[in-house]
Amino acid sequence: MSGDLRPDQRPAWQALEAHAESMRSAHLRDLFAASTDRFADFSRHTAGLTLDLSKQRWQPETVSLLLDLAREADVPGAIERLLNGERVNRSEDRPALHTALRLPQNASLIVDGGDVVPGVHRELSRMEAMVDKLHAGQWRGATGHAIRDVVNLGVGGSDLGPLMVTHALADYRPPEAQRIRVHFASTMDGSQLADYLSRFQPETTLFILSSKSFTTIDTLSNARTARDWLLSRLVGTGHGVQRDLVMRQHFIGVSASPDKMNEWEIAPANQLEFWDWVGGRYSLWGAIGLPIALITGMANFRALLAGAHAMDRHFQDAPLTDNLPVLLALAGIWNVNFLDIRAHSILPYDGRLAYFASYLEQLEMESNGKSVTHEGKVTSYSTCPVLWGQLGPNAQHAFYQLLHQGTQAVACDFIAPLKRYDDVADTATREHLIEQHRLTLANCFAQSRVLMLGDDAIKAPGVRPSHKRYRGNQPSTTVLLDRLTPDTLGALIALYEHKVFVQATIWDINPFDQWGVELGKQIAGETEQVLTSGDGLEAMDASSRGLIDALWAAEASMRSDEGPASEDGK
Structure with a gap:
């Protein structure tokens, strides 16, 4: 240099x-x-x-x-x-070790004094056991019926990668995977999830909660709706089902935060882990790829990893x-x-x-949509x-x-x-x-x-x-x-x-963080608190105050419409 x-x-x-x-x-x-x-x-x-x-x-x-x-x-x-x-x-x-997720089992990569490869393959083996169980019809819901529909709840890298790959490799679906159907819900407005809940049976539906931090509001809002849907229909309705059984049989968690999964009552046996050295948009190669393995089978999932590893070797050599x-x-x-x-x-x-x-929109623009160098200087170039x-x-x-x-x-x-x-x-x-x-x-x-x-x-x-x-x-x-x-x-x-990495190296920027995304999450959370309590409204700008007032007026109108029905039945 x-x-x-x-x-x-x-x-x-x-x-x-x-x-x-x-x-x-x-x-x-x-x-x-x-x-x-x-x-x-x-x-x-x-x-x-x-x-x-x-x-x-x-x-x-x-x-x-x-x-x-x-x-x-x-x-x-x-x-x-x-x-x-x-x-x-x-x-x-x-x-940033997404490439470690596709290393072969006989490889070794020492990071901070430990070999990361055994842990990667341990999680792949646990994922394979789940896939085999679902494909065989042996994963039963709380009432004893085999799981039929699997819904992946994730957003960003926890959704775009698996969605893209499962669609691309639909031709490679093996016969044993025909037993289940895999779906994706990412929008926090609930529109995708509402459609599924209107059509699926709670007894035969399993949800995968995919979130690196397990704090992403988009995913958790969908997850809470899914949980309440299951509990209200399976617990205390004549099935003789307890809450803990529903949580154990109808939820899988995929995260880098086991503590958060425990708090959410995801059974330890149903937790798949990935690591903080894997960015969300680079995570489809590990446990976030569970929907891919469910649709294509583990053999094809491992072939996906092998193809990526071949490009890694080329990139290196x-x-x-x-x-x-x-x-x-x-x-x-x-x-x-x-x-x-x-x-x-x-x-x-x-x-x-x-x-x-x-998929590439996120990969490239979230990675390299930066204007500050590693040293914190504003770039003088695009x-x-x-x-x-x-x-x-x-x-x-x-x-x-x-x-x-x-x-x-x-x-x-x-x-x-x-x-x-x-x-x-x-x-x-x-x-x-x-x-x-x-x-x-x-x-x-x-x-x-x-x-x-x-x-x-x-x-x-x-x-x-x-x-x-x-x-x-x-x-x-x-x-x-x-x-x-x-x-x-x-x-x-x-x-x-x-x-993306080569371009980031030449531009002297970090392709592995996303502070702009984090800021958006923070401000959205603060705004939600204003919407709920009204506290802090006076500190908002004029446009935001006007928009919030419009929402409150609409909500008041809806509440007034919930009164007794009129004579014409409306």
């Missing part, structure tokens, strides 16, 4: 700024015309993934300068510190020039800091990846771009208009599997589905091509009117999976995790 210089004061950053002056006017169509080897030069393959960076607005000199920037920021050393369990989360003075997470991160640095592209869209072309964009996205075929009919002809530059990631449906038994159906998959890939490849070339991608003769012109020159990355499997999905998620 270059002493105590800010990232944008380092020689490589300065060289990149000078280089960017010429590259800002370069058009991708000209870069492709100048070289027939761009795909070979700017694509890499590992762990079942192909990363194509040839449609980034860069050339070999750009990548060479970006690699210099990574070396000046000591990215190789940072990778070692992350994977060796050093305290890379400096503001909270602890490691591959030289920077061939390192997929590093190269993907550098493309983002180039776009944000030197081409002034502050928007990034995630566009999967496979319906099974419907929740992947939402960090994380705004991320959004959805399934590419749907997005084509929604916001692609902005991508092609809007005024905002947007970098895009196109994600798709190469192989699908070749295992469908019926020949005619298989051929139809393979044709649909080919059509999907045609759209994926075509959209990135038009974003790159603009009007040059169109073969129609004559001069096009201005409202039908496309400027092109929008950079994009394409990630192709050999096939969407537990292994390749694990590698894909780990690819983006490590990309």
Whole structure:
């Protein structure tokens, strides 16, 4: 590293700024015309993934300068510190060891004098026992009926990761998992949970309370509603059921806080633990992934871990020039800091990846949405771009208009599997589905091509009117999976995790804390107290006072409407 210089004061950053002056006017169509080897030069393959960076607005000199920037920021050393369990989360003075959750059982990782791997695999074994019991129909509710519906109560990383993966791997559901149905409720307004409680039977419903701290108000408000729903229907209603039996048979807790789970009356045998060195948005690899294992089975869950571990090994061992997470991160640095592209869209072309964009929104913006360095100095450069996205075929009919002809530059990631449906038994159906998959890939490849070339991608003769012109020159990355499997999905998620870390290292920010989120929780709690008691209202700003008055008026109106029914029955 270059002493105590800010990232944008380092020689490589300065060289990149000078280089960017010429590259800002370069058009991708000209870069492709100048070289027939761009795909070979700017694509890499590992762990079942192909990363194509040839449609980034860069050339070999750009990548060479970006690699210099990574070396000046000591990215190789940072990778070692992350994977060796050093305290890379400096503001909270602890490691960030989500990669330890996918280490094989015969591995060893000493952190603070102890090997963390045995504890990880102990919890995986306990999770597997729960999964096997539920799959076998041997987990009984308080009245002796086998559990049928499992509802995961969590928010943020306790919801987005498991939800995304279970949807992506639904094809891998083994026969024994058909016995149960898994659902997710995250919204604190109760709308998701209310729907489930209106349809499910309390005798056959189990709730998983997933919360790192076990204090998250969103999750606990849903949990209290679920608990009261069970107790009011199972205790003292002729079933002869006691409260402790309901709590033991209908709740599993997943948390880094066993004491809080005990306070909530979660039976010790039903508690799964993870550790404070795992951030919530990085936690799907451990006990938070219980819903994944319930849907896909433990064999497929372990394959997910193995795929992520394969990417970890690549991240650690591959030289920077061939390192997929590093190269993907550098493309983002180039776009944000030197081409002034502050928007990034995630566009999967496979319906099974419907929740992947939402997952990355949290992973990237909660991790790198920071403006203060490790030393507490305000950054003089941009960090994380705004991320959004959805399934590419749907997005084509929604916001692609902005991508092609809007005024905002947007970098895009196109994600798709190469192989699908070749295992469908019926020949005619298989051929139809393979044709649909080919059509999907045609759209994926075509959209990135038009974003790159603009009007040059169109073969129609004559001069096009201005409202039908496309400027092109929008950079994009394409990630192709050999096939969407537990292994390749694990590698894909780990690819983006490590990309985030590399960018944070270059920006000199901490990707593992989330003080902005914590502030929101604190202020929400204080505001709830004002709503309940009125104390402190006078200290609120005029807008907040007006909004609170509007709520109180609405509540008073509802109370008055609860009087005797009128003559027409209303």
